[in-house]
Amino acid sequence: MSAPQNKSFPVSWDQFHRDSRALAWRLNSEGPFDAIVCITRGGLVPAAIIARELGIRVIESVSISSYEYKDQGKLQVLKSIADDILALDAADDKKVLIVDDLVDTGKTGRAVRAMLPNAHFATVYAKPLARDLVNSFVTEVSQDTWIYFPWDMDVSYAPPIHGSDD
Template identity: 70%
Template structure:
């Protein structure tokens, strides 16, 4: 499966639901690894998925300077063309010496690597961390916690509501 095939991929891949508890544990595990790499002057969250893990990581590392880079790449069910909606602020760019030195970029997931490439180009010396990584995007990330297969669709807790799940014996996968 190529990156262009994946950009058309819908949610028919392997489901990987993540609860709030599990996501929080994974973010804390990510922080534990990042604590050995820092210190960091600032955190940049890639929105929207990176907002929650960036908040947890920033809290755990005691970082109060937080910014966002806003890139739209996903609709609720598929990848689309990338759109830079908000760049990294000039203050953070200056703080990172124009290259991202001492800056931590956080996202929930690196998938094909398209978003990661855009942000890496903006801040090539920044440390890039994600909670989850897929094989195509993994080389662009410095630190991550869990690798999943490329055909896995991660259902994040903010995307889910509680509902009845029929037993597997009734044909539910």
């Protein structure tokens, strides 16, 4: 079970796109990359944006389950990384990029880092417990903050602060 999340940080589609492009700008000087491995599901959107911005055509995914809404549970690899991508990571003249939306406790990140020990690991957001696990990120948020990604939210009625909408 993860620590209580006392703060919230809602991220709109526009903001997430801007932050993902900002990450691409930072990564541009680290490349060129021969392939991206996105950690699903959160890494899919930033990986697509980064692939477009940096001209990367080879996109692989690794699927690891560790969250059920806000509760972090047992780590389970649902889909591993293809052998040809693992071989790229082992080659001296090739460069693989790992992309995810967030590094939180580092549990998922450490599992993927073990699969691709030479890859450059980039996330859009990073929390202090695992910030040192990633090579590049855009924004650091406190450990007690829950990030609400655009795909987590829906537009709904919000009652007025005063308590009456008469």
